[in-house]
Amino acid sequence: MLCCMRVALFVTCFNDTLFPETGKAVVRLLERLGQEVDFPLEQTCCGQMHINTGYQREAAPLVRRFVDVFAPYEAVVSPSGSCVGSVRHQHETVARHVRDEALGAAVRELTPRVYELTEFLVDVLGVTDVGAYYPHRVTYHPTCHSLRIAHIGDRPLRLLRQVRGIDLVELPQADQCCGFGGTFALKNADTSTAMLADKIRAVLDTGAEVLTAGDNSCLLHIGGGLSRLRTGVRTVHLAEILAATG
Amino acid sequence: MSLTWLGIPTRRRAQASRPEGAQHGEPAEPFPVAARRALADSQLRRNLRKATTTIRTKRARVVGELDDWEELRQAGKAIKDDVLSSLDSYLERFERAATAAGAQVHWARDAAEANAAVVQVVRAHGAREVVKVKSMVTEEIGLNDALAAAGVTAVETDLAELIVQLGHDRPSHILVPAIHKNRSEVRELFLRTIDGVDPKLTDEPRQLAGAAREHLRRKFLSTKVGVSGANFAVAETGSLVVLESEGNGRMCLTLPEVLISVVGIEKIVPAWADLEVFLQLLPRSSTAERMNPYTTVWTGVHPGDGPREVHVVLVDNGRTRVLADEVGRQALRCIRCSACLNVCPVYERAGGHAYHSVYPGPIGAILTPQLVGVENAASLPYASSLCGACYEVCPVAINIPDVLVHLRNRVAEGDGHPVEAAAMRAMALVFGDERRFAAAQRAVRLAPLSRLIPDPLSPLYGWTSARDLPPIPAESFRAWWQRERGGSGR
Numbered sequence: 001m002l003c004c005m006r007v008a009l010f011v012t013c014f015n016d017t018l019f020p021e022t023g024k025a026v027v028r029l030l031e032r033l034g035q036e037v038d039f040p041l042e043q044t045c046c047g048q049m050h051i052n053t054g055y056q057r058e059a060a061p062l063v064r065r066f067v068d069v070f071a072p073y074e075a076v077v078s079p080s081g082s083c084v085g086s087v088r089h090q091h092e093t094v095a096r097h098v099r100d101e102a103l104g105a106a107v108r109e110l111t112p113r114v115y116e117l118t119e120f121l122v123d124v125l126g127v128t129d130v131g132a133y134y135p136h137r138v139t140y141h142p143t144c145h146s147l148r149i150a151h152i153g154d155r156p157l158r159l160l161r162q163v164r165g166i167d168l169v170e171l172p173q174a175d176q177c178c179g180f181g182g183t184f185a186l187k188n189a190d191t192s193t194a195m196l197a198d199k200i201r202a203v204l205d206t207g208a209e210v211l212t213a214g215d216n217s218c219l220l221h222i223g224g225g226l227s228r229l230r231t232g233v234r235t236v237h238l239a240e241i242l243a244a245t246g
Numbered sequence: 247m248s249l250t251w252l253g254i255p256t257r258r259r260a261q262a263s264r265p266e267g268a269q270h271g272e273p274a275e276p277f278p279v280a281a282r283r284a285l286a287d288s289q290l291r292r293n294l295r296k297a298t299t300t301i302r303t304k305r306a307r308v309v310g311e312l313d314d315w316e317e318l319r320q321a322g323k324a325i326k327d328d329v330l331s332s333l334d335s336y337l338e339r340f341e342r343a344a345t346a347a348g349a350q351v352h353w354a355r356d357a358a359e360a361n362a363a364v365v366q367v368v369r370a371h372g373a374r375e376v377v378k379v380k381s382m383v384t385e386e387i388g389l390n391d392a393l394a395a396a397g398v399t400a401v402e403t404d405l406a407e408l409i410v411q412l413g414h415d416r417p418s419h420i421l422v423p424a425i426h427k428n429r430s431e432v433r434e435l436f437l438r439t440i441d442g443v444d445p446k447l448t449d450e451p452r453q454l455a456g457a458a459r460e461h462l463r464r465k466f467l468s469t470k471v472g473v474s475g476a477n478f479a480v481a482e483t484g485s486l487v488v489l490e491s492e493g494n495g496r497m498c499l500t501l502p503e504v505l506i507s508v509v510g511i512e513k514i515v516p517a518w519a520d521l522e523v524f525l526q527l528l529p530r531s532s533t534a535e536r537m538n539p540y541t542t543v544w545t546g547v548h549p550g551d552g553p554r555e556v557h558v559v560l561v562d563n564g565r566t567r568v569l570a571d572e573v574g575r576q577a578l579r580c581i582r583c584s585a586c587l588n589v590c591p592v593y594e595r596a597g598g599h600a601y602h603s604v605y606p607g608p609i610g611a612i613l614t615p616q617l618v619g620v621e622n623a624a625s626l627p628y629a630s631s632l633c634g635a636c637y638e639v640c641p642v643a644i645n646i647p648d649v650l651v652h653l654r655n656r657v658a659e660g661d662g663h664p665v666e667a668a669a670m671r672a673m674a675l676v677f678g679d680e681r682r683f684a685a686a687q688r689a690v691r692l693a694p695l696s697r698l699i700p701d702p703l704s705p706l707y708g709w710t711s712a713r714d715l716p717p718i719p720a721e722s723f724r725a726w727w728q729r730e731r732g733g734s735g736r
Contacts, residue, residue: 011723013677017687018716020723039727045677050670052632054654054662058674065678090651097655148634177591181631188629189708190282194595195631196712224713 008038008073010066010114012080013045019216025243026079026117032243033125037077042069048086051094053183060098063091067106075124076114079239081146081214084116089149116146117239118155118214128158133246135165139208140238141199141222143215144177156214156238163241169206173198180221196225203233214238274602276625281596290426294594297425302588304534305639311536312526321523323643326579329481329514330569336481336514337560343484347546349556360561361392364473364506367557368398371504373471379488379495380404381475382420382582383510383561386604386617389473400473403462403494405455412439418598418606421532421584426597429454462494472502472553476509477581478524479558482517485545486558489528489538496540505544505553510561512578524581527641531583564617573652577613579642584609586636586646592629601626608636612649620656627653680724687722694718 007030011023023039030037047062066087070076078084088111095104121127140160146152160168179185179195199222203211211226213219216237223235284290309315329336341351354360368376376393378384378400390400390411402411406424410417413435417423424432433449440461447457474495476486486507488495499505515524529538547556569575587593587607598606603614603623611630615623627650636646658667676686694717701707709715721729 013683016723017690018719020719020721020726023723024726039724039731041724041728042680044680044683047677050674052651052654053666053670054627054651054656054658055667055670055674056655057659058670061674062677093648144631144633144635148638175635177631177633177635179591179631181633184628184631186706186708188278188281188592188631189711190278190285191592191596191629192631193712194285195591220716221713224709224715227714227716228712 005035005074006038006072007035007075007077008040008070010043010046010070010076010078010083011039012078012083014083015079015216018220019237022079022216022237022239025237025239026077029130029239029243030077032245033121033127033130035125038073040069040073046083046086046091047094048083048090049182051086051090056094056097059094060100060103063094063107064100064103066091067103067110070114071106071110074113075120076110077117077120078114079117079214079237080216081116081143081150081152082217084114084119085145085149087111087114116150116152116214117242118152118159119150121159121242122155129162130159130242132163132242132244133165134163134241134244135167135246136210137167137169137206137208138210138212138236138241139169139171139203139206140174141171141178141203141211141213141218142174143213143218146214147175152214159242160212160238163244165246166241169208171211172202172205174202176202178218178222180218182217185221192221193225196221200225200229200231204231208233210241211235212238212241274623277596277600277602277629278625280600280602281592281629284597284600285595287597289428289431290597291595293426293428294597297422298588298594301534302585302639305531305585305588308530308534308536312530318523318526319641319643322527322581322641323579325515325520325523326512326642327576329516330512330575330578333511333514333569336516337511340479340481340484340514341560343480343482344546344558345484347484348548349484349546349558352557352559354559354561354563356563357387357561360387360508360559360563361389363557363559364389364508365392365396365398367504367506368393368471369396371471373398373469373504375399375401375465375469376471376473376506377401377403377465377469377498377502378407379472379474379490379498380407380423381473381508382604383475383563384473384508385417386510387508387561387563389508401462401465401469403465403498404490405458405492405494408458408462409435412436416599417604419584419587420582420605420607420609421587426599462497466494466497466501470502471504471506472498474499474505474507476507476513477528478515478521479509479513480516480518480521481514483545485518485543487521488542489525490540490542491533491535491538493540496542499542499544500552502553504555504557506557506559508559508561510563511565512580528581528583531581531585531639531641568613568616571616571652574612574616574649576644577609577616577649579644580609580613581642582609583641585639585641589635589639590630591633591635592631596629601629608646608650609644612644612646612653615653615657620653621661624657624661627657684722684724687725691718691720 047059050059091107178199179192185192219235352363409424419425429449478487593607603610611626632647
């Protein structure tokens with residue numbers, strides 16, 4: 001197992017503001033696994049929302065800030081498949097859009113060291129059993145960006161299977177989009193809700209108590225629907241399950 | 247009102263002329279408005295769910311049979327990119343080869359020129375009726391209407407296009423244009439509109455096909471002029487290729503004396519050998535078959551075999567404008583398989599008509615705005631959650647989500663929406679400095695006060711109308727870190 005790396009937590013603007021428990025869980029988990037975690041306070045946002053809504057020019061300073069803040073670290077870990085996907089796939093495009101070759105080079109230099117949490121655990125630390133205990137019936141939703149852009153694959157499931165006490169059930173039609181899609185949830189609220197209805201149905205079909213995923217953005221949306229319908233099912237970020245020791 | 251606040255660009259009122267390539271007839275509504283209506287249509291929802299689920303399951307199975315599917319995709323992408331990078335010389339090569347084989351090649355800058363070319367040939371032969379093979383580009387240019395204006399009836403012979411035509415409807419899918427209809431709706435339509443149909447007709451598919459077959463057979467055997475599109479135009483040999491399932495194409499391409507084919511300029515493939523790649527990619531991606539039943543290839547004219555006169559109308563209609571966009575041009579690789587439609591969660595629920603576009607679904611969302619100008623189809627790039635399922639199945643690896651994001655950028659940098667742009671700039675300022683960010687986080691805790699704003703006026707109404715919001719945590723992560731871990735980054 002690797003230690004003594006300078007590991008920075010990229011908590012994401014979203015988690016920082018709305019889901020601080022997820023950030024705390026990542027810190028707890030990584031420290032339990034012998035890592036020293038920094039939280040550079042200058043971090044703010046990766047720019048994904050700006051980029052996806054069509055404001056690449058406005059996102060450029062955010063990309064620059066991301067690179068400046070995290071370049072000194074050997075590893076950057078984030079509890080968000082979608083933000084890591086955006087960093088990997090879109091930051092260089094933004095640099096090109098504003099014709100900043102130096103920024104492009106800096107992005108290329110940093111990006112290989114940016115990891116989604118489960119990637120860091122499985123690929124870098126080489127663990128699937130993180131010593132977690134979570135005695136609940138849980139189902140896992142693979143978010144679209146973690147699946148198709150960050151290519152997280154089955155790492156989350158491999159980690160979840162090692163959690164003691166867990167009753168892990170497979171989510172039907174798991175690869176179907178939940179309907180969040182960032183500003184899509186507002187601009188096309190009706191279609192977003194129609195997609196949400198099917199995701200809720202799939203979750204309820206599992207009989208799970210808890211729905212988990214690697215992105216709080218999707219969980220906010222699915223959880224918002226589960227709550228509105230008073231289903232009694234709650235959403236918990238993957239990091240919080242892995243950090244739980246009961 | 248909430249729509250415009252959220253930055254859904256609304257269609258400009260002043261429209262001097264109908265934009266080229268757009269769906270003609272009804273006024274275009276923004277996608278969210280049309281989708282809302284479609285979402286409430288339970289019959290449509292059921293038809294779409296059943297059809298798309300069936301096709302995509304079959305597609306996954308037949309694609310899974312091939313070990314080299316990924317290599318085929320990359321080969322298809324490479325061939326098309328090669329064509330696009332030298333489209334002018336490939337088109338000229340095609341013209342030379344086709345002409346040498348006895349075809350007559352016409353060049354059409356836009357829909358008007360293309361329609362004029364077709365009408366001229368039809369008139370020259372004194373025909374009052376033509377039989378048509380399904381062709382998306384003829385929909386795009388509005389050929390049937392142009393022919394009607396010239397006193398010529400265009401008879402659609404593809405079963406689904408026939409259904410659409412008899413119902414005075416619009417196609418809602420690239421491959422299966424009547425996907426929005428189920429078989430009992432089709433039976434009812436045939437009983438109403440087909441001359442001499444058996445009054446005891448049931449909704450059993452075989453019977454429905456039989457009714458259409460009888461109706462069409464008379465047409466095939468008596469009509470002098472056929473009109474088609476083409477899946478591929480081979481530059482090396484001057485050949486055209488049509489892949490189909492029903493056999494109506496074979497009838498229309500071989501029986502009439504005169505054949506006019508309307509072909510988008512991006513349909514070119516360089517050489518005969520390149521068909522090996524596309525004949526594997528297209529059937530598996532579209533109808534989910536290892537090979538479609540009828541593939542017809544013709545090269546110019548052959549005495550005693552097939553049409554005596556062959557015309558090819560090459561159509562631009564905005565394609566060279568698409569070609570000029572470095573990111574957007576990959577949309578021209580499209581081989582019109584419709585695999586993207588069949589996996590799209592948005593298409594599955596809103597259906598094709600909601601796009602108000604000849605090409606619906608993911609490919610429509612990136613092609614139409616580029617063909618007609620983003621300002622004329624400004625809501626389409628947003629009709630997607632960027633889930634990426636389309637990119638996964640595209641046989642020529644078009645990165646549809648990337649192009650959607652790129653087009654959103656073009657909309658925002660064009661007319662866009664000023665309120666949204668101002669909000670985005672403000673947010674970028676907040677994110678530009680960690681102290682401003684921390685201050686904004688503290689301000690967000692005042693958000694519950696927004697409950698004082700009556701619902702439809704609230705900016706979050708789109709969310710809260712269907713979803714709850716969690717309480718805003720009292721302490722942000724960074725505030726906790728600073729408190730627990732003391733000030734610095736460690």
